[in-house]
Amino acid sequence: MRCTVPLPATPPGMAFEVTSEFKDALGGAATCRIVRIHFDDADAPSIQLVLFTPIKRRGKVPCFLTLGFCGNDSLTEDVRIPERTGWNFGSCKGRGSLAAGWQLERTIARGYAVAHICYADIDEDRVDHEGGIRAWEDRSAGKPKQTINRGSVAAWAWGVHRAVDYLVTDAKVNEKRIAIMGHSRNGKAALLAGATDERIALVIPHQSGCGGAAPSRGAIGEKVSDINKRFPHWFNAKFKAYSDATDRLPFDQHHVIACIAPRPVLISNAVQDTWANLDGQFEALRAAQPAWALLGKHDSGIPATVEQGKVSLGRQGTFLRPGVHAVTADDWAAFLDFADRWL
Numbered sequence: 001m002r003c004t005v006p007l008p009a010t011p012p013g014m015a016f017e018v019t020s021e022f023k024d025a026l027g028g029a030a031t032c033r034i035v036r037i038h039f040d041d042a043d044a045p046s047i048q049l050v051l052f053t054p055i056k057r058r059g060k061v062p063c064f065l066t067l068g069f070c071g072n073d074s075l076t077e078d079v080r081i082p083e084r085t086g087w088n089f090g091s092c093k094g095r096g097s098l099a100a101g102w103q104l105e106r107t108i109a110r111g112y113a114v115a116h117i118c119y120a121d122i123d124e125d126r127v128d129h130e131g132g133i134r135a136w137e138d139r140s141a142g143k144p145k146q147t148i149n150r151g152s153v154a155a156w157a158w159g160v161h162r163a164v165d166y167l168v169t170d171a172k173v174n175e176k177r178i179a180i181m182g183h184s185r186n187g188k189a190a191l192l193a194g195a196t197d198e199r200i201a202l203v204i205p206h207q208s209g210c211g212g213a214a215p216s217r218g219a220i221g222e223k224v225s226d227i228n229k230r231f232p233h234w235f236n237a238k239f240k241a242y243s244d245a246t247d248r249l250p251f252d253q254h255h256v257i258a259c260i261a262p263r264p265v266l267i268s269n270a271v272q273d274t275w276a277n278l279d280g281q282f283e284a285l286r287a288a289q290p291a292w293a294l295l296g297k298h299d300s301g302i303p304a305t306v307e308q309g310k311v312s313l314g315r316q317g318t319f320l321r322p323g324v325h326a327v328t329a330d331d332w333a334a335f336l337d338f339a340d341r342w343l
């Protein structure tokens, strides 16, 4: 289904530069390619993308594109991946710190490529921002610095589309089999990126909560008024007008999920992550079902009650695990089972 509100298109001056490549990454299991996605002129900030592809697989492979909080160096101990410089999200702990959560070896062994970009390359996640492409665009257009209301979530989703622009050109990636996964605020961006770009074949907004897969009208966990107050830069001014009047919103988040139809989507959550309104997210997934039905892909498999520890493998998939807000090995096990079925 095509979303009627597309994000800005690919800028004309965009270019890709492979800055390094080594064929013995992850203990010899993968090739690692580092790519700079440049914009317009030499002074513009760029997005650094890292791509791991399985050595043992011939031909083009399906690919998980992941949008993360931290630099590409956080995914492995490999010192050949340059450390991220510039502003970093507070809890980023540097090289290799996300290796256990990201499960690269396992994903590569299952025959998938994995790409990663850091959201801060696109737009720094703070009100008083300087860095990233979003801020640079404003500067070069002579616009005043935008603090609140600037729509960082949409900017991050736009950055995901630029990463897809690269991936569809890479000889090792099957351009028809690209999935997006993002966690939490990056899950919100992953959902929007998937809803607005049909090149993305499978969408995993992991624990995306308010402004993601959770209904704005939800009464559990984070509310629109909370998110607008704590993160005024994430959404635009219009969303603020509904902080205390969500019943007047002309749409809700199940409409965003519906834009993914008939492509597969996995709504995945953790039991203790009540702030993200997990039941509300599963309800929104059910409410989006008519879109799949309309396109002849009715999914009768959405569980009435989502069982813990089990991934449901319908086109509108669900996953719920014990534990807290995070990306874990168990999450990746579910993502991979879902991708084996649909990607």
Ligand code: GTR
Pocket: 183, 184, 185, 186, 208, 209, 210, 222, 227
């Ligand atoms: C929380 C925020 C959530 C979620 C989360 C995260 O503080 O309220 O909407 O996005 O951060 O991104 O980790």
